[in-house]
Amino acid sequence: MDEKQGVIGAAGLVKEFGDVIAVDNISLSVGEGELFGLLGPNGSGKTTMIKLLTGQVRPTAGSAVVLGLDVTKDPVGVRKKVGIIPEQETPPSFLTATEYLDFVGEVRHITGVRKKADWWFDFLDFNDKRDVLCKDLSRGTRQKLMFTQAFIHEPALALIDEPLINFDPIMQRKVKDYLTEYVRRGNTIFISTHILEIAEEICSKFAILHKGKLLHTGTVAELKGRDQHLGEFFLSLVETGAHA
Amino acid sequence: MLKLFVNMMKEEWRVHSTMFGSLSFALFPVMIFGIAFMGSFLLPLFRTVVPPGYLSIIIHAIFLLLGIMVGGFGLLGMEVMNRRFGQASLLSYSARSLPISEQEIFCTFVVKDTVYYLVLWVVPFVAGFAIASPFISVPLSLSLLLFLTLTLSFLTGLALIFFLSTVYARSKRVFAALFVTLLTGWAALYLVAGINTVALFPPLQLFHAFSYDMLLAACAVVIIPSAIAVALFTSEYTDTTKRFKNAIVPLTKKLSFFPYPPLAAKDLIDLLRSGSFIGQTLFSFLIPLWLLWFLLSVLGRFIPPGDVLLLFAILTGVIASTMYTWLTMFDTFSSYTCLPVGVPALLESKICSFAVLQAIPAAFIVLVTIASGGVAYLVPAFVLCLSVSFYALAVTIWLTGLSPSVLVYDVKVLFLYLILVGIAVLALIALAFVNPYYATGSVLLFLPAWLLVKAGFTKWEIQDQPMF
Numbered sequence A: 001m002d003e004k005q006g007v008i009g010a011a012g013l014v015k016e017f018g019d020v021i022a023v024d025n026i027s028l029s030v031g032e033g034e035l036f037g038l039l040g041p042n043g044s045g046k047t048t049m050i051k052l053l054t055g056q057v058r059p060t061a062g063s064a065v066v067l068g069l070d071v072t073k074d075p076v077g078v079r080k081k082v083g084i085i086p087e088q089e090t091p092p093s094f095l096t097a098t099e100y101l102d103f104v105g106e107v108r109h110i111t112g113v114r115k116k117a118d119w120w121f122d123f124l125d126f127n128d129k130r131d132v133l134c135k136d137l138s139r140g141t142r143q144k145l146m147f148t149q150a151f152i153h154e155p156a157l158a159l160i161d162e163p164l165i166n167f168d169p170i171m172q173r174k175v176k177d178y179l180t181e182y183v184r185r186g187n188t189i190f191i192s193t194h195i196l197e198i199a200e201e202i203c204s205k206f207a208i209l210h211k212g213k214l215l216h217t218g219t220v221a222e223l224k225g226r227d228q229h230l231g232e233f234f235l236s237l238v239e240t241g242a243h244a
Numbered sequence B: 001m002l003k004l005f006v007n008m009m010k011e012e013w014r015v016h017s018t019m020f021g022s023l024s025f026a027l028f029p030v031m032i033f034g035i036a037f038m039g040s041f042l043l044p045l046f047r048t049v050v051p052p053g054y055l056s057i058i059i060h061a062i063f064l065l066l067g068i069m070v071g072g073f074g075l076l077g078m079e080v081m082n083r084r085f086g087q088a089s090l091l092s093y094s095a096r097s098l099p100i101s102e103q104e105i106f107c108t109f110v111v112k113d114t115v116y117y118l119v120l121w122v123v124p125f126v127a128g129f130a131i132a133s134p135f136i137s138v139p140l141s142l143s144l145l146l147f148l149t150l151t152l153s154f155l156t157g158l159a160l161i162f163f164l165s166t167v168y169a170r171s172k173r174v175f176a177a178l179f180v181t182l183l184t185g186w187a188a189l190y191l192v193a194g195i196n197t198v199a200l201f202p203p204l205q206l207f208h209a210f211s212y213d214m215l216l217a218a219c220a221v222v223i224i225p226s227a228i229a230v231a232l233f234t235s236e237y238t239d240t241t242k243r244f245k246n247a248i249v250p251l252t253k254k255l256s257f258f259p260y261p262p263l264a265a266k267d268l269i270d271l272l273r274s275g276s277f278i279g280q281t282l283f284s285f286l287i288p289l290w291l292l293w294f295l296l297s298v299l300g301r302f303i304p305p306g307d308v309l310l311l312f313a314i315l316t317g318v319i320a321s322t323m324y325t326w327l328t329m330f331d332t333f334s335s336y337t338c339l340p341v342g343v344p345a346l347l348e349s350k351i352c353s354f355a356v357l358q359a360i361p362a363a364f365i366v367l368v369t370i371a372s373g374g375v376a377y378l379v380p381a382f383v384l385c386l387s388v389s390f391y392a393l394a395v396t397i398w399l400t401g402l403s404p405s406v407l408v409y410d411v412k413v414l415f416l417y418l419i420l421v422g423i424a425v426l427a428l429i430a431l432a433f434v435n436p437y438y439a440t441g442s443v444l445l446f447l448p449a450w451l452l453v454k455a456g457f458t459k460w461e462i463q464d465q466p467m468f
């Protein structure tokens, strides 16, 4: 396998919900060690794309291979290997934060989950919330917990959906640094966001979705070479895309 | 407040109708109408077997029961529902941020629920009967009266549950005292003084002899408990700083004989911490069954007591199967989608937890059998109850997967459920009445149950989970 190939390979993915075509014939590939940004306006199909790639919904057509596994044939196998932050952060209401991480540890068969959890409680600064029920946590704290849950088993690939949206600027900084460091260690991250500054700052490659269609894939370095900002580029693309 | 009400109504409609299309949902009352309409033609037939007074008792009791069940599912699950249907989208939840008192929100919520279920269940039922009434030579005025008294029965059930559950939420001790008082009061009247307490039920009295005094009394029975409930209502979000000791690891170890110990441990913790374990056992199991027993004891005057017991065992089985909803109401599949857990695994785990919960109906039916002096029927009653429960569970799983309490409002689903469970129940009743020991043949239901569950696993693995 090519060094820069094969962590994610999607071919002609289509997902329809009734009349809505949420994802419309998308093919893309993500290589090892990339921090890949999936960008697009609200309702463009980012979340659906992540759900397809993690076997949470079945494609209407097309196929995808993630870490060597077919997502339609072995969705549970894929989810064993990757880490996921879903769009709506929903840790189970009646477990405490610690219990939820222990639960994840049991389900994922993680050894030494307690120690790892301790590190995360410190790192994301929510030690005081360990024994509080998830239903009573603030949105930001829930997001911290979901972030921890996605990375605690140090997956080779993490697919994260708007992971920074509820964080304050200090926490955002911390998490962005964590993500860049994480890919530097050889892991891969697939992040969806519509906050373009974040994408511009941390992503190596990006794809722009609009109404379910893939408008563009490219590298941030390319843009920088042309002295163009991702924001302008995105707007011009989406506007012409909207007229096309 | 009216605006809030209208918005809540819209919200409810939207939540339900988007889930299975507005048509399928709008057909729900149509189906109830159809059942009532066709059922009415059986009435002359019933009349030849059932003495006239009993039929009205049965219908009123059914609507009282319906009110109790709706109240039990609706209100105890209120917080759960708020969560499930999305914190962001549900108006009754976001209403907390509006400049209205909690009491008002709660009050509107109750009124909304009432109107909603009235339109969904009571109105179509009575309409079906009313349309059929000319054909079976029942005066139309009787249908109108029936509409009034059935609505009141339904509301009495709702009010009772709202009242009891707010008391329960306020103070478990007061609740226990109240519950015991009610029970002993009833026992004193019925068992000791020998007064037929059924006949005292205001809506029923109203039906038998209309008078404005009685109407007032019947309304008071609805309004007074509801008013107290609204007054007593407080926010459930008072104990936000409560901390809990880690229970998941020790429980997972203890439950290691389960196929998926952590999932089972989570189910148990959910049940205990949410207070649903005791709450649901009371409100959606014991109280409905108590009422059902009451209802059947009326039948006891013209079918042998042993048969009544077996009938009761079958119905207990059907109600016991709804314990599955206790396990599925806390989280939809979406809270597992970031974990390597497939739908079949989750279903299998819920079935095991369900099996453990069946200790409740099992113990219950044994106690009832012994207490009613029907020890000879112990084995058939026991077998019947559990086989019916597991069979109905299998039907539920096949039809609704992990979302039973939502998909039940899909007409197709409810229709199939009624057919599949109905046929089995009728067949078993027939068998049991011929010879109690034939009823033990109900263990054979485990075969179709097993097949249905297998089919359900495949079905719900392929199908996208409805996301709320």
Ligand SMILES: Nc1ncnc2c1ncn2[C@@H]1O[C@H](COP(=O)(O)OP(=O)(O)OP(=O)(O)O)[C@@H](O)[C@H]1O
Residues within 6 Å of the ligand: A017, A018, A020, A021, A022, A040, A041, A042, A043, A044, A045, A046, A047, A048, A049, A087, A194, B467
């Ligand atoms: N379960 C579903 N049923 C029906 N339609 C859906 C479902 N999930 C998504 N859609 C539709 O698919 C389209 C894409 O939605 P998706 O959530 O993937 O967008 P998104 O890019 O993540 O948007 P956002 O930036 O707002 O999160 C939208 O039109 C949405 O309404």
Ligand SMILES: [Mg+2]
Residues within 6 Å of the ligand: A046, A047, A048, A087, A161
């Ligand atoms: Mg999204």
